[in-house]
């Protein structure tokens with residue numbers, strides 16, 4: 001992650017705010033797509049619209065994960081390199097299948113309560129530089145678009161991106177699960193009432209990922225995630241999109257992540273999940 005405890009390779013110079021943001025195509029006109037479009041100089045497509053084979057610039061995919069496969073398959077081959085993935089969750093399997101692992105990716109640490117509302121940025125007391133992180137060809141382009149909206153974005157290398165990606169996956173998977181398991185209305189309530197359980201799961205997942213992927217997390221994971229939770233405290237809880245989120249950890253196995261897996265199974269038994277565990 002890009003925090004103070006990081007490797008010191010983050011370029012923390014102030015982002016240049018350009019007069020006109022560079023042109024972009026935005027796919028998806030939900031909360032995130034709509035917010036990005038407000039920076040101007042873009043075309044917004046629905047998820048079923050055709051991507052222009054003669055166009056250029058980044059194609060920001062602000063859709064649900066479930067729409068991605070069709071969008072990639074329908075995208076003109078010469079434009080596939082311009083697809084930028086903004087989704088929550090574990091995209092690596094999909095990106096590997098589609099040979100798009102070097103595409104630009106973004107960890108979007110912001111919340112838009114409803115369409116048209118000003119986004120809440122992932123700028124926290126622990127990470128005043130913001131938590132949103134991007135890597136790849138179009139990362140700087142994306143940073144400029146966010147800067148025009150007064151939102152922050154850290155541009156990092158693909159190596160630095162990896163632990164950050166897993167850290168965000170840990171955030172959404174843990175807080176949603178603990179919140180759902182304990183009938184909390186929001187991630188803020190989950191973090192206030194069940195901080196020990198959250199910390200136990202976060203530690204377990206960090207260790208499991210570190211071993212499995214051979215990566216090192218910067219110190220301060222819990223501080224970063226807790227501070228972010230404080231910023232988006234009203235975010236509702238719910239274990240969703242299992243195959244994109246908790247399944248990555250679930251598949252690490254009961255021996256590696258016992259607390260996470262036991263809690264998931266308990267939730268399943270109590271009928272708190274809208275899907276069956278594999």
Ligand SMILES: *[C@@H]1O[C@H](CO)[C@@H](O)[C@H](O)[C@H]1NC(C)=O
Nearest residue numbers: 004008010011012013014129
């Ligand atoms: C980055 O931030 C640190 C601490 O705030 C500062 O000392 C350093 O000069 C900054 N580096 C750049 C490139 O702005």
Ligand SMILES: *[C@@H]1O[C@H](CO)[C@@H](O)[C@H](O)[C@H]1NC(C)=O
Nearest residue numbers: 080081098099100101102103
């Ligand atoms: C995968 O992508 C790389 C670069 O993006 C390209 O050079 C290579 O030919 C692609 N491989 C396949 C099997 O499509």
Ligand SMILES: *[C@@H]1O[C@H](CO)[C@@H](O)[C@H](O)[C@H]1NC(C)=O
Nearest residue numbers: 182183184185189190192193
């Ligand atoms: C969380 O704690 C507060 C204060 O102790 C309590 O009022 C609330 O009911 C708790 N929420 C849950 C979901 O247990």
